[in-house]
Amino acid sequence: MSIQVSQNEIFHAFSESLDLIDRRIYNHHNDVAYIALKLASALDLSQKDIKEITIASLIHDIGVFTADDRVKLTDYAFEDITNHGEIGYQLLMSLTGFDKIALLVRYHHDDYPNLIEKPEYNLYSNLIFLADRIAVLIDKSEFILNQVDQIKYRITSDQDVKYMGEYVNAFLSLSRQEEFWLNLTTDRHKEIIMTVLKPDAFIRDINALFDISKLFILAIDFRSSYTASHSIGVSKVARAIGQLLGYDHDNLDILEISGYFHDIGKLALSKELLDKKSILSKNEMLQIKSHSFYTMEILSKIKGFEEIKSIASSHHEKLNGKGYPFKRSNLTEKEMILCIADIFSALTEERPYRSHTNIAFAKEILLSEGNDGKLDLNLIQIVIDHMEQLSQINHHYQALAAKQYSDLQEAISKGA
Ligand SMILES: [Fe+2]
Ligand SMILES: [Fe+2]
Ligand SMILES: [Fe+2]
Known part of the structure; x- marks a missing residue:
């Protein structure tokens, strides 16, 4: 990169x-x-x-x-x-x-x-x-x-x-x-x-950058048990979608890094709120929705991260301008890939308020996003055509991250 x-x-x-x-x-x-x-x-x-x-x-x-x-x-x-x-x-x-x-x-x-x-x-x-x-x-x-x-x-x-x-x-x-x-x-x-x-x-070496990104991810994910492996899943799925589209190494690396950092704005939210299992109040919902604004704010302090900042912070935007918090409608392809990877990953991972979501349901949701003009239908079709493969990638990396998370917790309790 x-x-x-x-x-x-x-x-x-x-x-x-x-x-x-x-x-x-x-x-x-x-x-x-x-x-x-x-x-x-x-x-x-x-x-x-x-x-x-x-x-x-x-x-x-x-x-x-x-x-x-x-x-x-x-x-x-x-x-x-x-x-x-x-x-x-x-x-x-x-x-x-x-x-x-x-x-x-x-x-x-x-x-x-x-x-x-x-x-x-x-x-x-x-x-x-x-x-x-x-x-x-x-x-x-x-x-x-x-x-x-x-x-x-x-x-x-x-x-x-x-x-x-x-x-x-x-x-x-x-x-x-x-x-x-x-x-x-x-x-x-x-x-x-x-x-x-x-x-x-x-940092000029992509692996060194991946390495340092891990620290951010651990700090974000450690604050909420259910996002413990979310960021890694999103970044690897985004990379895999880029591969399906024939992206070169540089662009694949940009997608992966953007995935690592997309929820970094959640550092501005309390653990109590991130972990809340019951239905959120309007005020709590508004707070949650602000996280991608803070992702932009945090990443804008790093020179050289301009494109990564834009991809990472646009992951809740929609093509019809009804996403949040920027209400953008002119999303680039890479930005859209991350939006789709985020939805895909969230739908196929385990969450505290639901035990399991199957691939058929994920397909249905993604298609409706495309049909409603929220995300690009062609891109969604490519993802749907490779659903099994992408979900395997998601689960593989999420399992690795979950293992790292539990190892870390064990090390902490031993050191305590
Ligand atoms: Fe302290
Ligand atoms: Fe302190
Ligand atoms: Fe998010």
């Missing part, structure tokens, strides 16, 4: 999407990454360490799935009952080359004396812990400089109890600088994060 994407831009986009889940934690990952990198620079750490600390901070709460749990963490003296450091660690360990970042995330809530008793601890997780707690002490509705004394007081009272003394001293000297605090009140802190992350590692 002729692609060049910045790895850090992907992480940054992903990090912001983790904070869409609730207004009260808006910008949390950015705030923590900024404070952590400032502390790391004040401590004169190497550029490599500063980068790793920043990336780990940008995704440190990846293992928290519900809005309630995320908000609970904003209490300074919270109790970690969800074990989210461990879950985050296991999620990140599924990626190649992220072991160090995974470890930083694993212990980001361990008090300093406990931390140094852990087998493979990395002191810098205590730096992220400190940055995280400073961030939650800030009341965004009040003028920030009025809060500095209070925050310093809370942090120093936990010096050597929760945080390493040297880190607290670095914080105390940083906190004398008004600019350090004021940057948090504007987008300056995000610019500083992006500058620190340069020069960047670029």
Whole structure:
């Protein structure tokens, strides 16, 4: 695939999407990454360490799935009952080359004396812990400089109890600088994060991109048991439809990646809502329907992803302009393939509110979409002609993903 994407831009986009889940934690990952990198620079750490600390901070709460749990963490003296450091660690360990970042995330809530008793601890997780707690002490509705004394007081009272003394001293000297605090009140802190992350590692190899996509998929799918294997099914079915149409490698790769990311906007929805088995209220329905808007919003932050963003976020659009949320009617063929792959995959997979849907029913639904002018009838006909083959592909990859999901859950409960 002729692609060049910045790895850090992907992480940054992903990090912001983790904070869409609730207004009260808006910008949390950015705030923590900024404070952590400032502390790391004040401590004169190497550029490599500063980068790793920043990336780990940008995704440190990846293992928290519900809005309630995320908000609970904003209490300074919270109790970690969800074990989210461990879950985050296991999620990140599924990626190649992220072991160090995974470890930083694993212990980001361990008090300093406990931390140094852990087998493979990395002191810098205590730096992220400190940055995280400073961030939650800030009341965004009040003028920030009025809060500095209070925050310093809370942090120093936990010096050597929760945080390493040297880190607290670095914080105390940083906190004398008004600019350090004021940057948090504007987008300056995000610019500083992006500058620190340069020069960047670029992903040019499609397999590396597939690999990193897995992390996103796990994070989306882990939040809802019934979507546990949905994204992978959609992407492989979309690729197979492209193959039936004779697409070249580049276009097949674009379809596959778009499938991986199509529901990433669901990160903006609560787990409670995604898992709800009873009939949804009008308000809940509207919330669910907004997810493909957020898919667009998240993917638009990644340069090089323009076409992928458009295909991924159009998967609920219809040719008659009655889809959502963009009300588009001019869909490209690739966009339509993903729409069809999404419907096909959803109809032939297991869901909590229905036990099984057969191929005949899927055929009927797809045909009616075509006959009603919602999706292209010719494309639907091709899919219907290869129904068995496509459904085998769907089941094969969904089974693999379900296995990975249960392995991961097992690893988490063992680590807990
Ligand atoms: Fe956390
Ligand atoms: Fe946090
Ligand atoms: Fe969707």
